[in-house]
Amino acid sequence: MPNWEGVEDASTMLARIWLTRERESDVWKPLRKVDCKSLNESRGEEVVVDGGRATADPRGGTLRSNYVSRPATRLIPATWFQREEKKNNSKEFVLVPLPEADAWQVELLYQNAVRAASSLGEGIDEILKEEVVLETQPEYKLCVVRNHGGMLCMRKKPRRSAFLGIGEVQFTLQRGYGQYTIEGEDDENALGDLTHCVFIVHGIGETMWSRQESSTSSIRDDVDTLRSTVNRKKVLTWRDECKRCERQKKPPPPPPNRVEFIPIEWYDKVRSPTHALVESLRAVTINSIPALRAIANDVIFDVLMYLTPEYCRAILECVTNQIVELYSTFQRINPTFVQDGGKMSLMGHSLGSVIVWDVLSVLRESLEGKAPRGTADDPIRIDVPPSPPPSGDESRSESASAATAGLDVLQGTKKWGPPLHKKMDKVIPFVPDLTIFLGSPVGLFLTLRGAHSAFDELRAVAEAERASLIPCDDEEVEVLGGGSGKSNEPPPVFNLSPIICSPFALPTGSLYNIFHPSDPVAYRIEPLLLPEGVPPSEFPPPAFLSPDGKTIRLHTKARQVGNELFRQFGGLSSLIGKSVESSAESAAEADRATREGGDASPMKGGGAQRQNLSGLVRDRDVSFRLGGPSGRVDHQLQLGVIDNEYVSAVSAHSSYFGNEDVVDFIIHSTKPAGER
Secondary structure, X not given: OOOEOOEOOOOOOOOOEEEEEOOOOOOOEEOOHHHHHHHHOOOOOOEEEHHHOEEEEOOOOEEEEOXXXXXXXXXXXEOEEEXXXXXXXXXXXXXXXXXXXXXXXXXXXXXXXXXXXXXXXXXXXXXXXXXEEOOOOOOEEEEEEEOOOOOEEEEEEEOOOOHHHOOOOOEXXXXXXXXOXXXXXXXXXXXXXXXXXXXXXXXXXXXXXXXXXXXXXXXXXXXXXXXXXXXXXXHHHHHHHHHHHHHOOOOOOOOOOEEEEEEEOOHHHHOOOOOHHHHHXXXXXXXXXXXXXXHHHHHHHHHXXXXXXXXXXXXXXXXXXXXXXXXXXXXXXXXXXXXXXXXXXXXXXXXXXXXXXXXXXXXXXXXXXXXXXXXXXXXXXXXXXXXXXXXXXXXXXXXXXXXXXXXXXXXXXXXOOOOOOOOOOOOOOEOOOOEXXXXXXXXXXXXXXXXXXXXXXXXXXXXXXXXXXOOOOHHHHHHHHOOOOOOOOOOOOOOOOOOOOOOOOOOOOOEEXXXXXXXXXXXXXXXXXXXXXXXXXHOOOOEXXXXXXXXXXXXHHHHHHHHHHHHHHHHHHHHHHHHHXXXXXXXXXXXXXXXXXXXXXXXXXXXXXXXXXXXXXXXXXXXXXXXXXXXXXXXXXXXXXXXXXXXXXXXXXXXXXXXXXXXXXXXXXXXXXHHO
């Protein structure tokens, strides 16, 4: 039997390969192998492909995204392809699928040639003389020819040949697509059940980053990178564990869980090119230095928009509506996800973290019964996962603080929440298991809103609540201790230590404010949860980010020890200086009181001063309720051995989605509870 050129699939039953492309100028790309098999078995019905992120409609010939707003792309099946050389005159070529009608003609001629060249056939000579006009391209004909190496091949030629064949374009046809690999397919196929879903809200500048000519990755690119990196590391670790178990003759571990990441995009909804605001902004923009003005209009302007109540509400409504809609779509695609114990989480990058904070603030008020849960025509159901209620003082403090503290009378909302003129009509339909901020300016926004004093009010309410439960005299102690003192039971012990950290919390299982130390956009949150008046030198340093909260690299430990020694010696010298200064002030005050014979109070005629709470936090283990089980909110990335903070500042804000520590932390935090 003669050899064939271009036969990549010699099977008798040739399987169809499904391909798609966005634009006419794009190259056709095949779907994943598992998706092609599903479509071939679907009998024309719609099939969920790409791990649930898209839906293929074979009858309509379209492929539409389930979670991202983009136009549907063309979808076609193919068995035969036309080889076309690339425009750079290289030996590489691209495959162009033939229409199904033409492919049937090519396949019929190919099968005739195979039978003719077989042992019982009549020979290939008669087949070499045949010419078949293509049904959809009547200007072309196809035939079987021998190439220069003597191999048979299917060839597509123009029906009208040029003089002596000069300038005539002929195409070699290929049977089957050949071996191919879709990036990430093998890793995702090796994973186990889907147990976690994370919605990711983008930050500033997405209008610029989403353009094709931009060198900065868009939120869609970042999410795809994060998903593929997480899957790859999960599978590599699992395969290494399987090899170890095989050497030890133990049963292999189950495959790791799968996590879905879904981007939440608001820039194109709020900043549509036809929007009146965008048109006005374009009208007042000066034509000079267009590159710098594009940064101001497409990046910085996002922050200015969010500072206004009108556009703050528009962005929050856009994000909330998307989460509600995508959550419903996600449940439709994965109908048993919630019943099987699946978890939902939120992540925000840059300004997106402020949006997530405000979305959770609105949810907090809704759960407290202070905001409507939708309208009569569009009710919203809150999926609150079962969890043990806070015990003791925390539960009572939270209920009291929610009712009385931190209220902004002018706007009718809490100071830590978004500056809205009226409350939101909708909330997200679940309480997130995990909330992650990346490169977050939440601390800056909370400072501008005056949230520090509101958090202090919550602490004062908690202190008063606890104080009301403590007996005022010995008689009450006797009653609580078991009567008139005849019982051997010891009297109850009451916690009289001050409440240092504000009991404020948001409706989420845990919250992590992750930042690169050199990120100029990132701010801390924990200092706002400490009492006003605590000196910055006594703030607890940010925790280092690690999967288990304990793994810290050696060079990071050395740097941490050095910083602690510097802080201690710096604090000692500052304490000595303050003692000398305080003694001098006291002596001067006493001398002035003696001369004037009046009151020597330092507050006389001076007005209110900020309370000095030096020493309140020093040498204490702080635990913030906002942080959830970890007790900490601020987490900084571990720097490299050689890392210049000014050089790192250039790329720090856009480096989170590819950071190994962030990826490892996400992998650990999204594992099922029994595997962490």
